[in-house]
Amino acid sequence: MSYYKAVGRVRGECPHSHKSIKNAYKCVVRDSISCHSLGGGAYSDRVVKAFKDGEQFELNEEERNELFRLERKRAYGATLKEL
Ligand SMILES: [Zn+2]
Numbered sequence: 001m002s003y004y005k006a007v008g009r010v011r012g013e014c015p016h017s018h019k020s021i022k023n024a025y026k027c028v029v030r031d032s033i034s035c036h037s038l039g040g041g042a043y044s045d046r047v048v049k050a051f052k053d054g055e056q057f058e059l060n061e062e063e064r065n066e067l068f069r070l071e072r073k074r075a076y077g078a079t080l081k082e083l
Contacts, residue, residue, distance in 0.1 A: 002052040008045035024048045025070045
């Protein structure tokens with residue numbers, strides 16, 4: 001079974017097994033927003049990682065491209081719902 005997670009060295013793993021890159025990226029954005037709301041320069045170090053049978057993998061080219069498209073939409077002001 002393969003899935004995606006939002007993972008950071010400091011923030012740790014999110015508790016979900018996301019079926020899509022998009023949902024994992026939304027999870028990254030949500031964590032980023034909640035860290036930012038703490039103030040004091042707090043930020044999330046979570047990024048999207050792929051998992052298969054419990055083992056962590058880097059994203060492949062297709063997955064990286066999809067993530068890049070989502071990051072670009074977000075950079076141009078898309079809300080979570082609009083992603
Ligand atoms: Zn998550």
